[in-house]
Ligand SMILES: CC(C)(COP(=O)(O)OP(=O)(O)OC[C@H]1O[C@@H](n2cnc3c(N)ncnc32)[C@H](O)[C@@H]1O)[C@@H](O)C(=O)NCCC(=O)NCCS
């Protein structure tokens with residue numbers, strides 16, 4: 001059977017690094033952030049719905065979603081964030097289900113969902129892997145690796161579940177306070193266990 005795994009973690013906790021290792025080990029990874037971009041690509045009904053809700057000012061001159069402007073709006077205004085999520089989340093959910101249906105039998109299917117704790121869907125998975133790191137380390141990674149301001153980094157963290165709320169839904173915790181080699185070792189052990197169940 002297919003083993004369905006939810007993978008989550010706060011922004012810059014190391015989720016993408018973990019999902020890349022899982023993919024390398026043979027898991028099928030379905031990336032909600034990537035799908036959330038695809039469903040509002042130029043010319044999609046998703047983008048049309050966003051323009052209807054927020055107006056054409058949030059488009060670039062080329063007609064793409066202006067992600068920086070949208071981010072500045074929604075991470076400053078929770079109400080705007082919820083209106084955007086109400087458009088994007090159902091589209092992401094539907095596309096993820098389609099991709100999962102196409103996965104081979106006996107696959108470990110990993111849904112990389114940054115907001116898994118927030119949307120309350122963790123109960124539908126056979127396992128929930130939480131990548132854990134303290135907020136200060138998340139901020140440090142966003143500032144040092146991505147060149148964000150501390151204020152931008154903190155506003156995204158403030159829009160997300162707390163570390164404790166995420167840990168509460170975990171069946172497996174990956175501690176990402178150590179080296180990348182430490183991270184990899186933990187992911188390999190978890191994958192081995194999950195693959196045995198598939
Ligand atoms: C606001 C947008 C346009 C900003 O785009 P940007 O390219 O700057 O960020 P990107 O999409 O790469 O997201 C990076 C990270 O931000 C965090 N984040 C994104 N959306 C949200 C949100 N609604 N609430 C809390 N954190 C969020 C996540 O940790 C995510 O991994 C974009 O994040 C978006 O469309 N968000 C709403 C859809 C959503 O909830 N996506 C999350 C997964 S489904």
Ligand SMILES: Nc1ncnc2c1ncn2[C@@H]1O[C@H](COP(=O)(O)OP(=O)(O)OP(=O)(O)O)[C@@H](O)[C@H]1O
Pocket residue numbers: 009010011012013014015016017018033114141145176177178179180183
């Ligand atoms: N253990 C580690 N040691 C050093 N750097 C790390 C470690 N884990 C992750 N990083 C780095 O921290 C940054 C954030 O990691 P990654 O992109 O995997 O996080 P993420 O949770 O997927 O972020 P986002 O929520 O924005 O998608 C990356 O630059 C990554 O290389």
